[in-house]
Amino acid sequence: MPKHTREVDLIVLSDLHLGTYGCRAQELLQYMKSVKPKRVILNGDIIDIWQFKKSYFPKTHMKVVKQLMSWIADGVQVDYITGNHDEMLRKFNGFELGSFKICNKVMLNLPDGKAWIFHGDVFDVTMKYSKWLAKLGAVGYDTLIMINIFVNWCLKKLGKGRISLSKKIKNSVKGAIKFIDDFEQTAADIAIDNNYEYVICGHIHQPQKRVIENEKGAVNYLNSGDWIENLSALEYHENTWKLVNHEELFQKLPKIKPDPEEDLILETDHLFEKLVEEFNLMKVS
Template identity: 40%
Template sequence: MKTHYKTLVISDVHLGTSGSKAKELVKFLKQCTCDKLILNGDIIDGWQLKKYGVWKRKHTRFFNRILKMIEQNNTEVIYLRGNHDDFLDQVLPFRMGSLSIVRDYVLESNGKKFYVVHGDIFDSITTNLKWVAKLGDIGYTFLLWLNSKYNYYRRKKGLPYYSLSQVIKSKVKSAVSYVDDFETQLAEIARIKDCEGIICGHIHQPALKEINGITYMNSGDWVESMSALTEDENGEWDLVYYADSKEENSIFTHTEFEPKSHDFSMENALEMLRKRIA
């Protein structure tokens, strides 16, 4: 039986890139229904497609799944532009039937208002983006490569998916500082918008927490984390992860997988990263 949600939020799928987990996302969507689906930016990676990205059949299947959700379940779909799919600026705002494409959105949930925005607005607020430069074109690509190799090893050992790249980023001091600043600033934006909460993406860092009296929620991504935000019929929010399992009824988990201590050497992984971005 499919799990039903009042609202489902996903972001940062980056269709058109080799790191996109489109296949896993389609499986995820097949196992649930929702009244409202929010695609919170960077669903399509226009930047990479302009350079050396490749549009694959699995990327098209994602949109086919969205169309089926609209047709079969009358799902309302709200697509917010991100910085990687900023080509949508040419058509904003757009509405056709159950599909809307907008820059930002205010969601009412359980008597509260949540400001929904991709989050790249923060990049114009701060200039402290040195870690992005380092973990960008070279470092971040290497992180994703390392993540894929590591999970290939885990699959051969019968172990579930684990985002090694997220763990490595959590050890980089400047990256942690950037995330903290991002979360604080986005929470303040919600306050300015007279909302009780913020729903965003952009930094590939799933979260659900309270920051200075504001509910901060980040849906994460479908490149590393494979995560989503969900709202049930009672207005309760949760952060769920896709579990790479052959059992269809076991593809949802509310906690991230923790690797066993002998699964990998964090010191070796960090050393590889330092050499790559030095």
């Protein structure tokens, strides 16, 4: 185990969106290799199945999958909660193999109370009633990410720092702010009604850790964020929740050098072959 690896009781990762141009796989892999978790909860939108038709799955994304499989092979309990972008996996709800499980939600009995963990798209009215509109929005978001990549490339050439266009838009549009507030309040209200101490979501790409109250009580609301804009995760260790992000964890380390294999794209058929190959290796080990 590397000297800088931290032991953590539990980590929650969501919205990795592997298979999209915006996924920051190298930074994600650096974080994953910096921790030694006893349990991992993948809270939805891990592999972006909506985008598979683009046949885009760089080898750095495959390395993230291999790291997850390495944890499973080592006996780390990995719960894969399905999200809207990987909803195809919902038909396999309850599937278990060794320490790996596919599910729609996770309930934890922690020393200071119960925690309810789920992706959160169930609260998204657009997803529930107009899935085609949500997918159209995903295409627009993906296009914005592509523009953002070009903008950040230009900024890097000018010696300036990165910016997130989607994050700036999200934080400045009143409708987006209201949607986030409504999402968080709805999750909190249901959790309070069911006597949960914690409610933990993903989906909205908005990392958060705060107490939300209503007339019936209060609950700790947490959101693990994403690995496109915020590069954040939740960690639970020694009975304490902590929201971490890549920039704070690795600010004193040298910047990640581009992986020469990053642009090597796996075709969809080859991708599934590689996934099956890694899966079989995991079973053998």
